[in-house]
Amino acid sequence: MNRRGALALGIGTVATAFAAGPALADGPPSAAPFAMNLYLWTQTVTPALFPLLGRLRAIGYRAVEVPIVRGTQQHLPALRQALADQDLACTTLSAVSQQADPSSSDPGVRRTALDTLKWAIDTSHALGSTTLSGPLYGTAEPPPGVPGPTPDARARAAETLALACAHAQPGGIRLCLEFLNRFEGYLLNTAEDTLALIRTVGAPNLGIAFDTHHAQIEEGGLAGAITACGDRLFHTHISESHRGTLGSGTVDWxxxxxxxxxxxxxxxxSVEAFATDVQPLATSAHVWRDTFGSKDQLATDAFAFLRQHWG
Known part of the structure; x- marks a missing residue:
């Protein structure tokens, strides 16, 4: 998804603020793989949203996907406790901005990008997430005067990501690069693009976050793209073609x-759906209409859909 304008990450380390917090772990996904992305309700998780965690747990979810934003850092200790209270694991997702672009030709911007990625990694660790996903490699549009992705831009992104992966390795954090469709991102649009960058970096904790919405637009076949990812497929966003109720669009499930x-x-x-009332995310992701009845009903139906198709 295009989160660059929607997430403004800060710089710094937050892990020490959680040293006395309850122990959480992402857990064994194979035993309880279904998660719900909180982007359907918000881009900034605050205590006002905590009652939702209980409702999602009651539906059957054992994990949630949490967008991490510098502006709500003060709520993260309470969020960790709220997750523990509901026995919910979490994964995290994030993005970078033009001022913190890992692929930038400006060394200062790349340093800021690395600091930003380190902050996201440390925050993920503090929340108990071992999976950080998103378009962590670059921004939505190329720099002025640049017609599209270049080998140099991808090489610079690889260099920055290699340093970020080294920072993430001691905490057991895996970085999952989410390729985006051409209307929301330019540097990586396909699984093949993303795998090439991952091979360049060569880090064991770097893999793919496969979003079915983006792949539906860009790939010649979803099954072939997933097969190509193989063991580098670390995380999956289950998202319909119109970003709404699963099974009501055109994705070949x-x-x-x-x-x-x-x-x-x-x-x-991880079920991912968007709503028009979550701004500026909806605008940046080009979501102009809601394609579901209610948010809680979408989550309920999605869990049943996953049970039907996955077991």
């Missing part, structure tokens, strides 16, 4: 789940 099972996928299946 039989192909998706069949391919995931065929490669022995063990990561999370």
């Amino acid at each position: 039989v192909a998706v789940f069949g391919a995931l099972k065929a490669i022995g996928y063990k990561g999370r299946l």
